[in-house]
Amino acid sequence: xxxxxxxxxxxxxxxxxxxxxxxxxxxxxxxxxxxxxxxxxxxxxxxxxxxxxxxxxxxxxxxxxxxxxxxxxxxxxxxxxxxxxxxxxxxxxxxxxxxxxxxxxxxxxxxxxxxxxxxxxxxxxxxxxxxxxxxxxxxxxxxxxxxxxxxxxxxxxxxxxxxxxxxxxxxxxxxxxxxxxxxxxxxxxxxxxxxxxxxxxxxxxxxxxxxxxxxxxxxxxxxxxxxxxxxxxxxxxxxxxxxxxxxxxxxxxxxxxxxxxxxxxxxxxxxxxxxxxxxxxxxxxxxxxxxxxxxxxxxxxxxxxxxxxxxxxxxxxxxxxxxxxxxxxxxxxxxxxxxxxxxxxxxxxxxxxxxxxxxxxxxxxxxxxxxxxxxxxxxxxxxxxxxxxxxxxxxxxxxxxxxxxxxxxxxxxxxxxxxxxxxxxxxxxxxxxxxxxxxxxxxxxxxxxxxxxxxxxxxxxxxxxxxxxxxxxxxxxxxxxxxxxxxxxxxxxxxxxxxxxxxxxxxxxxxxxxxxxxxxxxxxxxxxxxxxxxxxxxxxxxxxxxxxxxxxxxxxxxxxxxxxxxxxxxxxxxxxxxxxxxxxxxxxxxxxxxxxxxxxxxxx
Amino acid sequence: xxxxxxxxxxxxxxxxxxxxxxxxxxxxxxxxxxxxxxxxxxxxxxxxxxxxxxxxxxxxxxxxxxxxxxxxxxxxxxxxxxxxxxxxxxxxxxxxxxxxxxxxxxxxxxxxxxxxxxxxxxxxxxxxxxxxxxxxxxxxxxxxx
Numbered sequence: 001x002x003x004x005x006x007x008x009x010x011x012x013x014x015x016x017x018x019x020x021x022x023x024x025x026x027x028x029x030x031x032x033x034x035x036x037x038x039x040x041x042x043x044x045x046x047x048x049x050x051x052x053x054x055x056x057x058x059x060x061x062x063x064x065x066x067x068x069x070x071x072x073x074x075x076x077x078x079x080x081x082x083x084x085x086x087x088x089x090x091x092x093x094x095x096x097x098x099x100x101x102x103x104x105x106x107x108x109x110x111x112x113x114x115x116x117x118x119x120x121x122x123x124x125x126x127x128x129x130x131x132x133x134x135x136x137x138x139x140x141x142x143x144x145x146x147x148x149x150x151x152x153x154x155x156x157x158x159x160x161x162x163x164x165x166x167x168x169x170x171x172x173x174x175x176x177x178x179x180x181x182x183x184x185x186x187x188x189x190x191x192x193x194x195x196x197x198x199x200x201x202x203x204x205x206x207x208x209x210x211x212x213x214x215x216x217x218x219x220x221x222x223x224x225x226x227x228x229x230x231x232x233x234x235x236x237x238x239x240x241x242x243x244x245x246x247x248x249x250x251x252x253x254x255x256x257x258x259x260x261x262x263x264x265x266x267x268x269x270x271x272x273x274x275x276x277x278x279x280x281x282x283x284x285x286x287x288x289x290x291x292x293x294x295x296x297x298x299x300x301x302x303x304x305x306x307x308x309x310x311x312x313x314x315x316x317x318x319x320x321x322x323x324x325x326x327x328x329x330x331x332x333x334x335x336x337x338x339x340x341x342x343x344x345x346x347x348x349x350x351x352x353x354x355x356x357x358x359x360x361x362x363x364x365x366x367x368x369x370x371x372x373x374x375x376x377x378x379x380x381x382x383x384x385x386x387x388x389x390x391x392x393x394x395x396x397x398x399x400x401x402x403x404x405x406x407x408x409x410x411x412x413x414x415x416x417x418x419x420x421x422x423x424x425x426x427x428x429x430x431x432x433x434x435x436x437x438x439x440x441x442x443x444x445x446x447x448x449x450x451x452x453x454x455x456x457x458x459x460x461x462x463x464x465x466x467x468x469x470x471x472x473x474x475x476x477x478x479x480x481x482x483x484x485x486x487x488x489x490x491x492x493x494x495x496x497x498x499x500x501x502x503x504x505x506x507x508x509x510x511x512x513x514x515x516x517x518x519x520x521x522x523x524x525x526x527x528x529x530x531x532x533x534x535x536x537x538x539x540x541x542x543x544x545x546x547x548x549x550x551x552x553x554x555x556x557x558x559x560x561x562x563x564x565x566x567x568x569x570x571x572x573x574x575x576x577x578x579x580x581x582x583x584x585x586x587x588x589x590x591x592x593x594x595x596x597x598x599x600x601x602x603x604x
Numbered sequence: 605x606x607x608x609x610x611x612x613x614x615x616x617x618x619x620x621x622x623x624x625x626x627x628x629x630x631x632x633x634x635x636x637x638x639x640x641x642x643x644x645x646x647x648x649x650x651x652x653x654x655x656x657x658x659x660x661x662x663x664x665x666x667x668x669x670x671x672x673x674x675x676x677x678x679x680x681x682x683x684x685x686x687x688x689x690x691x692x693x694x695x696x697x698x699x700x701x702x703x704x705x706x707x708x709x710x711x712x713x714x715x716x717x718x719x720x721x722x723x724x725x726x727x728x729x730x731x732x733x734x735x736x737x738x739x740x741x742x743x744x745x746x747x748x749x
Contacts, residue, residue: 037700046700129697134704134739141708149715180719187715194711208608208653213679213690217607232615236642249718286634334615337642338622341635351630555697560687 054119126212226305315380386460397433422482473509615646
C-alpha cells in the first residue's frame with residue numbers, strides 16, 4: 001500500500017490551509033514555483049540558493065584540487081632523482097607549502113562542508129534552503145576571494161609562502177620570511193576562516209531549526225549528523241586559527257612580539273633588544289594545532305558521513321548500528337579537540353601521557369565505525385557501482401592511515417619518525433582516503449541528483465581502479481623510505497642512502513593517480529555532451545534528497561513523504577520493507593499522513 | 605529541542621572536565637584557556653536551548669515555575685508529527701540578493717589593503733558599509749530584491 005503524500009506544500013503567506021511555505025517571495029499562484037530572479041552571470045552573483053552556492057563551492061574546490069595536484073606532480077618529479085633540478089629550492093618550498101594549503105584549506109574542507117553539505121543537508125532534512133541564505137552566499141564569496149588571494153602569492157615579489165602549511169613560528173616571522181607572499185597567505189586564510197565559520201553557523205542553524213516535521217534528531221541521516229558535529233568542530237577550531245593568524249600578522253607588521261624571538265624590543269627602549277620582551281614560538285604551535293587537529297576531523301567526519309550514506313544504499317540494507325555511528329562521531333569529535341599537542345611531542349614541553357592517551361582513544365570510536373560499515377555490508381546484496389567501489393577504497397585507505405596514526409600516537413615511535421616521510425605517508429593516506437576516495441564517492445553518488453544525468457559507470461570504475469592502484473603505489477614506499485630516515489620538506493637527498501628507488505616508485509604512482517583524474521574529466525565531459533537521464537532516484541536511495549526531482553526545484557520540495565524512520569524515501573517506495581524504527585514508538589490509531597501502523601522489521 | 609540542548613550541554617561539560625584535568629596535570633595556560641572557551645561555546649547556547657525546551661514543556665524557568673499553557677515540542681522533535689503540522693510560513697527566504705557579493709568584495713579589498721597598500725581600504729570599506737546598509741534595508745523591506 002502506498003502512503004499518501006501531502007501535496008503541494010505551497011501556499012500564499014498567512015493562509016491557514018497551507019502545509020509548509022518555503023517562500024513568501026514567489027509561488028503566489030499556488031503552483032510549484034520556479035525562481036523569477038535574474039539570469040546568467042547576474043544570477044550566479046546574486047544567488048542565495050544553497051544548491052547553486054553548493055555547486056559553486058564544488059566547482060571552485062575541484063579546480064583548486066587539480067591545481068594542487070599538478071603541484072604534487074612537480075614535487076614528485078623533483079624527488080624522482082637525488083639531485084633533482086626540476087625546480088629550485090625556493091620553488092620547491094613554495095610548491096609543498098601551496099600544495100598543502102590548497103588541498104587542506106581550500107579543497108578538502110570546502111568541498112565537504114561548503115559543497116556537498118551545502119547542497120545535500122537542506123535536502124536531507126526536508127528544508128527549503130539553508131537557515132541563513134545570504135550568509136551562505138557571503139561564505140562562498142569569502143571562500144572564492146580567499147582562494148584568489150592565496151594564489152596571488154605566485155605573482156607577488158618574492159614568491160608565494162614557503163614555510164609549510166603549518167607556518168611555524170619563528171620561520172613565519174618577517175625576518176625569516178619577508179615579502180608579500182606570506183602576507184597574502186595569512187590574509188587568504190583569514191578570509192576562508194570567516195567563510196568556514198559562517199558555513200558552520202549555517203549548518204548548525206539549518207539542522208536545529210529547519211527539519212521537516214517528524215524528522216527528529218535520531219532520524220536524521222548519518223551524513224547530516226556528521227555535518228552537525230563538523231559544524232560544531234568548525235566553530236571550535238576556526239576562530240582559534242583566525243585569531244592566531246591576526247596575531248602573526250601583528251608580529252610581522254605592527255611590532256608586537258607574540259611569537260617573535262628575534263629582535264624583541266620594548267616601546268621604552270626601541271633600539272635595545274630585550275629578551276624578556278620576546279614571545280613564545282610554541283604558543284603558535286599550541287594555537288595552530290588546537291585548530292589543526294580538529295581540522296583533520298573537519299576534513300574526515302563529512303567523508304565518514306558520505307560513506308555511511310552510500311554503503312547502506314549499495315548493500316540494500318539500513319545502516320548497521322545507527323546510534324552507534326552517531327555516538328562514535330561525537331566521540332571522535334570530542335577526543336579530536338583534546339589531542340592537539342600530539343603534533344608537538346618532540347618540542348619537549350607538552351604533557352605526553354595526556355595527549356598520547358587521548359590520541360590512542362580515538363581509535364576506539366573509529367573502530368566502531370569500521371565495525372558498523374562492515375556490519376552494514378555483511379550479508380547485504382552488494383552492488384559494486386562506482387560510488388560503492390570508492391567507499392571500499394576509502395575503508396582500506398583510511399584503515400592503513402588510521403593504523404599508522406595509532407603508531408604515531410605513541411611518543412617513542414613519534415620521536416623516531418617525526419618529520420620523516422613516514423608521517424607524510426600517514427597523513428596522505430588518512431586525507432586521501434577520506435577527502436579523495438570518499439569525496440569522489442559522494443560526487444559519483446550525488447551527481448545524478450545535482451544534474452539529473454548519470455556519470456558513466458564504466459569510466460567511473462576506470463577512475464577508481466587507476467586511483468586505487470596509484471594511491472598504494474605512491475604512498476606505501478613513503479612509509480619505508482620514512483623509516484629509513486628520509487626527512488620531509490627536502491628538495492634533494494643523498495644518493496648513497498638507497499632512497500631513490502622508493503622515490504621513483506612513488507613518483508610513478510603519483511602519475512597513475514593523475515591519469516585517473518584525467519578519466520574523471522573525460523567522464524564529466526561525456527556526461528555534459530551526451531547526457532543519460534538519471535531520474536529522481538537512480539540508486540533507490542534512502543534519505544529525503546532522493547524524494548525530490550533531479551535536480552531539485554527552487555526551494556527543493558513540492559511535497560514530502562511521512563517521516564517515520566531514518567529512511568523516509570525507502571519507506572515510501574518500499575512500504576512492505578520499512579526501515580528499523582528509531583526513537584519513541586508512535587502512538588497507535590489512524591494518522592492523517594497515512595504513516596501507518598506497519599510492523600517495523602529489519603530488512604536485509 | 606531536548607536533544608539539541610543535551611548535545612550542546614554535553615560539549616560544554618566534556619570540555620569543562622577535560623580543561624580542568626588538563627590544567628591540573630600540566631598548568632599550561634594556552635591550552636587550558638582554549639578548552640574553557642570551548643566549554644563556554646557549548647554551555648551558552650546549550651543552556652539557551654534547554655531553557656526553551658523547558659518553556660515548551662511548560663516550565664517558566666528551567667525546572668522552576670509553571671506556565672499557564674505549554675506549547676509542546678516542535679513538530680520536528682516529535683516522532684509522530686505529520687508533515688501537515690509544519691503548515692504556515694516557516695521563514696522569509698531571499699530569492700536573490702546582491703549584497704553578499706558586495707560584502708565579499710569589500711572584505712577582499714580590505715584585506716588586500718593590509719598587504720598591497722592602504723589606499724585599497726577606500727573602495728573596500730565603502731563597499732563594506734554600502735553592503736551592510738543594503739543588506740539591513742533589504743531585510744527590513746522583506747528579505748528579497
